[in-house]
Amino acid sequence: MSLMVNNIKSISVYLVPMAAFFLLISSAGTNFLLLISVIISIFYCVKNKDYKALVEKNILKLCFAIYILFLFSCFYSAADIEEITEILKKYVKFIYIPFLYYLIKIQKNEDIIINFFICGVSLILILSYLKFFNIVNFEYFYNFFQYASHTGIQDKIIDTNSSIFQNYIIQGVIFSFYSFLCLYLAKKNKRVLYYYLSFFSFVNVMFLNDSRSAYIIMMILMLFSLYKIITNNKARVLLVALCISIFTTQFADNFKSRISVINDNADSISEGNFNSSLGHRYIWFKIGVDNIFKAPLLGLGAGSYKDSTINYYNQQSIPDIYHYATNNPHSEFISISSQLGSTGLFLFFGFLFFLFNDSRNNILLRGVFLIVVISSLFNSAFYDNMLGLFLVIIVCLSSQDKFRGPIEIK
Numbered sequence: 001m002s003l004m005v006n007n008i009k010s011i012s013v014y015l016v017p018m019a020a021f022f023l024l025i026s027s028a029g030t031n032f033l034l035l036i037s038v039i040i041s042i043f044y045c046v047k048n049k050d051y052k053a054l055v056e057k058n059i060l061k062l063c064f065a066i067y068i069l070f071l072f073s074c075f076y077s078a079a080d081i082e083e084i085t086e087i088l089k090k091y092v093k094f095i096y097i098p099f100l101y102y103l104i105k106i107q108k109n110e111d112i113i114i115n116f117f118i119c120g121v122s123l124i125l126i127l128s129y130l131k132f133f134n135i136v137n138f139e140y141f142y143n144f145f146q147y148a149s150h151t152g153i154q155d156k157i158i159d160t161n162s163s164i165f166q167n168y169i170i171q172g173v174i175f176s177f178y179s180f181l182c183l184y185l186a187k188k189n190k191r192v193l194y195y196y197l198s199f200f201s202f203v204n205v206m207f208l209n210d211s212r213s214a215y216i217i218m219m220i221l222m223l224f225s226l227y228k229i230i231t232n233n234k235a236r237v238l239l240v241a242l243c244i245s246i247f248t249t250q251f252a253d254n255f256k257s258r259i260s261v262i263n264d265n266a267d268s269i270s271e272g273n274f275n276s277s278l279g280h281r282y283i284w285f286k287i288g289v290d291n292i293f294k295a296p297l298l299g300l301g302a303g304s305y306k307d308s309t310i311n312y313y314n315q316q317s318i319p320d321i322y323h324y325a326t327n328n329p330h331s332e333f334i335s336i337s338s339q340l341g342s343t344g345l346f347l348f349f350g351f352l353f354f355l356f357n358d359s360r361n362n363i364l365l366r367g368v369f370l371i372v373v374i375s376s377l378f379n380s381a382f383y384d385n386m387l388g389l390f391l392v393i394i395v396c397l398s399s400q401d402k403f404r405g406p407i408e409i410k
Helices: 002-011 015-021 027-048 051-054 058-075 081-092 093-107 111-132 140-146 152-158 167-187 192-208 214-226 234-247 249-272 278-293 305-316 332-356 363-378 383-399
Strands: none
Touching: 002 015, 015 027, 015 093, 015 111, 015 214, 015 332, 027 093, 027 383, 051 093, 058 093, 058 152, 058 332, 081 093, 081 249, 093 383, 111 167, 111 192, 111 332, 167 192, 167 214, 167 363, 192 214, 234 278, 278 305, 278 332, 278 383, 305 332, 332 363, 363 383
16 A cells, blocks of 8 residues: 555656646646646545645635535526536636645645746747747648547647647747746846746747737736846846837837737727627627626526527627627636626635735746736636646645745845
């Protein structure tokens, strides 16, 4: 028995690190590794009778509370069993957090996770540049997957300029955090390589990637880093000058094109056409507000958002309703408030509050908090498969005692 436990321990130390490595490489691999990690965490928790560790922090208690509310909402949801099951599978990530937190706590493998994450993202960063500049043709690779019936890769990735295995939104968000993390490590460890990795990931998000939420995350993190990580005034001036020169040249065209798209979307919305990225978010937001007034306390139940969109479109006589019907309103605040009402929204705000509270005077954890908030604002972050798993990993890391308290870089 002791031999089996020792084997499990030696293997499980690398499960979460491997999941972090595969975030931008394999969805199936990441999901499998984290699921096994949760199972092993339950095994250790039962073996050690250490149940209190799963709720020793307020943020962990709220994770359980949010998912229990999802389970309770199944009893009054108007959605069918398929939609309810799908939602419960999506939001089970909240339950992952306490168990993965516990596994990392007892294994003390935070540094290994960070190192594996950097190695995996660095690999994709290099491949992204090779694809963008047509140095390597990935079409043969994608055709192989299409032949093997993995057609999703074709639809989401092959038509983008720089994404490799994940869609541009997820890649952009992860690259943004990666750039921020590398800048932090460069200053802390005084290693020039991290500066280069941070710079090239910054350029990738700003000029090669099409994700607007990644633009916003990168801009905020870099501005935040400017005055927190870079303490030398001369270095600050040089970085500001570099940013201005970049933004007034290449970024100017990129920025103008994005503004032009937004203006076109706004014109379409005024004409009653919501078939655009901004149009979808606009109508989904209106439906979310309408849902809060319909069921202010406990919401409409798990999986109900799709049905509420169909009802709204029928009432408003909006054509092509099934084109807009979805359980993903691309905002975690709207998703949770529609399904769980003000009670669920209060719990989620509590989750964010304690994440913020733990990040006081800690630059690394403040970056984690910003990414979770911005991702939740512009996407249904925990509903999304890979974006949600990425947030689960960094939230579990940020909750460890090793990263709590002030971190001053001098």
